[in-house]
Structure formats: structure tokens, C-alpha cells
Amino acid sequence: xxxxxxxxxxxxxxxxNITFEELLINIHSFILKGRQAYVVTPNVDHIVCxxxxxxxxxxxxxxxxxxADGVPLLWAARFLGTPLKGKISGSxxxxxxxxIAAAKGYRLFFLxxxxxxxxxxxxxxxxxxxxxxxxxxxxxxxxxxxxxxxxQKIVEMIKESKADILFVxxxxxxxxxxxxxxxxxxxxxxxIGIGASFEFASGKIKRAPLWMQKAGLEWFWRLSLEPKxxxxxxxxxxxxxxxxxxxxxxxx
Numbered sequence: 001x002x003x004x005x006x007x008x009x010x011x012x013x014x015x016x017n018i019t020f021e022e023l024l025i026n027i028h029s030f031i032l033k034g035r036q037a038y039v040v041t042p043n044v045d046h047i048v049c050x051x052x053x054x055x056x057x058x059x060x061x062x063x064x065x066x067x068a069d070g071v072p073l074l075w076a077a078r079f080l081g082t083p084l085k086g087k088i089s090g091s092x093x094x095x096x097x098x099x100i101a102a103a104k105g106y107r108l109f110f111l112x113x114x115x116x117x118x119x120x121x122x123x124x125x126x127x128x129x130x131x132x133x134x135x136x137x138x139x140x141x142x143x144x145x146x147x148x149x150x151x152q153k154i155v156e157m158i159k160e161s162k163a164d165i166l167f168v169x170x171x172x173x174x175x176x177x178x179x180x181x182x183x184x185x186x187x188x189x190x191x192i193g194i195g196a197s198f199e200f201a202s203g204k205i206k207r208a209p210l211w212m213q214k215a216g217l218e219w220f221w222r223l224s225l226e227p228k229x230x231x232x233x234x235x236x237x238x239x240x241x242x243x244x245x246x247x248x249x250x251x252x
Contacts, residue, residue: 007066008082010073011047011244015066019085023093024100026065031106031164031189037064038179038191041090044072044219044241045233046172051244056173059180067093071216076245090194094167095125095201097192101165102129109136109161109188111154112169113198121201136161145178158186166191169198 007014018026030037040063042050050057060066068074069089077084101108110118122134136157144150158166166188168175175193183191199205207213208221219238223230 008077008080008084009248010042010076010080011051011241011248013042013047013050013060013066015042015068015073015077015084017082017084018065018067020088020092020096023065023067023088024097027097027165027190028104030064034187034189035064036183036187036189036191038176038183038193039063039065039067040176040193041067041069041088041093041195042073043070043089044238047073047244048238048241049173051240053173056176059173059176062180070218071214072241075216076241079245080249090192091197091200091207093192094194094197097165098125098132099129102132105131105133106164107133107135107162109138109158109163109166110134110169110198111136111138111140111158111166112175113139113202114204115139117198117202117204118169120204121198124201124203135163145174151182155182155185158188163188164190167194167197168192169194169196171195 006017008017040060042060050060067088068077068084070087074084074087098108100106110122112118113121116139118137118139122137125132126134138154138157140150140154144154166186168179168191170178170193172193172195175195179191179193196205200207205225208218212218212221219234223234
């Protein structure tokens with residue numbers, strides 16, 4: 001296991017400094033041991049939200065792995081003098097893990113996504129990887145988390161599927177909160193919150209070109225696609241991230 005290495009602290013959040021390959025080794029170990037582990041993937045928006053949300057911080061504190069999602073976190077880590085080995089976004093991890101799952105025979109469950117995106121992503125992945133074993137797909141209704149009966153239905157669906165990996169695409173912090181509250185009930189070896197990955201995989205939302213991803217401009221691409229929904233998050237709320245990093249560097 002590689003998670004014992006000294007983590008990198010960004011704005012009070014401890015991030016595991018591991019490569020993609022090291023992450024995959026950890027994931028394989030979680031599945032073999034049936035640990036009921038969960039992985040979180042902080043980006044700038046998460047870091048800002050974590051400053052004011054004690055419950056979200058507690059979820060992060062108890063995560064088995066915390067991996068950097070986004071080039072701005074790499075910039076921040078380098079600026080703070082503690083560089084990270086690389087970014088591992090949920091949107092990169094999801095298709096790669098699906099490919100590996102097809103080869104290793106892991107059983108997968110897809111939970112969340114906008115209407116039809118999870119089922120469509122399952123269809124796309126089955127065409128790419130004929131041996132992939134997707135044992136369940138469910139997109140719950142809006143505000144389902146406030147319904148005990150709906151939550152219980154979902155828990156039973158996942159439990160009966162005997163999945164090895166649960167991908168949850170509900171957006172943060174909803175997906176992390178749901179995993180944290182219910183992982184002991186559905187008892188899947190590994191759960192991962194993946195944000196909009198079902199939408200990307202299904203083709204419902206086009207992902208930024210690779211050069212924009214590498215340049216740290218994926219946020220700008222998303223903003224151009226959904227300006228009404230995302231302008232406040234990216235242009236106002238998330239701007240505080242830069243002050244948080246500067247404060248950490250010069251006013252520890």
C-alpha cells in the first residue's frame with residue numbers, strides 16, 4: 001500500500017501524493033480485501049467548500065484515499081513547495097477503471113447522473129469493452145436522499161448486485177455524503193464519487209480538448225458550455241482558492 005507516504009497539505013486538506021499506477025495498486029488491494037473503502041477526488045471547488053463545511057471535512061478525513069483532481073491543485077502544491085506527482089481526475093479514472101474492470105472481471109454499479117446518462121454510458125462502455133460486467137445502473141430522482149424508502153431501495157439494489165466497485169455521479173458534496181452514510185449498509189469493497197463522468201462517457205457533455213485539460217483550462221471549457229449554471233461557482237466562489245493558497249504559503 002502506498003497511502004502511508006507523507007500527504008501534501010493544500011489549504012488544510014491532506015492529499016495522497018501517488019501516481020496513477022500506485023492508485024490502481026491500492027484499488028486492487030481494496031477489492032481483494034473487501035475493505036468498504038472510498039476514494040475522494042478534490043478539485044478547487046471541493047477545497048473551497050471544505051473550508052466552511054465541517055461534515056464534508058469529516059468525510060474527507062475518513063476517506064481511504066484523497067487524490068488531486070485538477071491542474072490548479074498541482075500548481076498550488078508546487079507553489080507551496082510540496083509538489084504532487086500528478087492529477088488523477090474522476091473523469092480520467094472512471095474510463096480507465098472500467099477498462100481494467102473488463103480485463104479483471106470486476107463487477108461495476110453505476111449510480112447517479114442526469115436522466116439517461118448512466119445507462120447510456122453503460123451502453124457505450126459495453127461497446128468498447130465487451131467483457132465489462134456492469135451489474136447495476138440507476139439514476140435516482142431529484143432529492144432522493146431525503147427519502148428513507150428510496151435510499152433503502154438503492155442500498156438493497158447495490159447490495160444484491162454484489163458489485164466490487166460503485167461509481168457515484170451525484171456531484172459534490174452530495175455523492176461523498178451519500179457514500180459515507182451508506183457504505184456500511186451496501187458493503188461494496190470500493191466506492192468512488194465521479195461527478196459528471198457519466199455525462200462525459202455517454203457523450204451528453206463534451207469534455208474539454210486534451211490540451212485544455214493539460215493547461216488547467218478545463219473549468220473554462222465547462223463554463224463556456226454551461227455559463228448560467230457555473231458562472232458563480234467558477235468566477236466568484238472558487239476565486240477564494242487562490243487567496244487560501246497564498247495565505248498558507250506566507251501566513252502559516
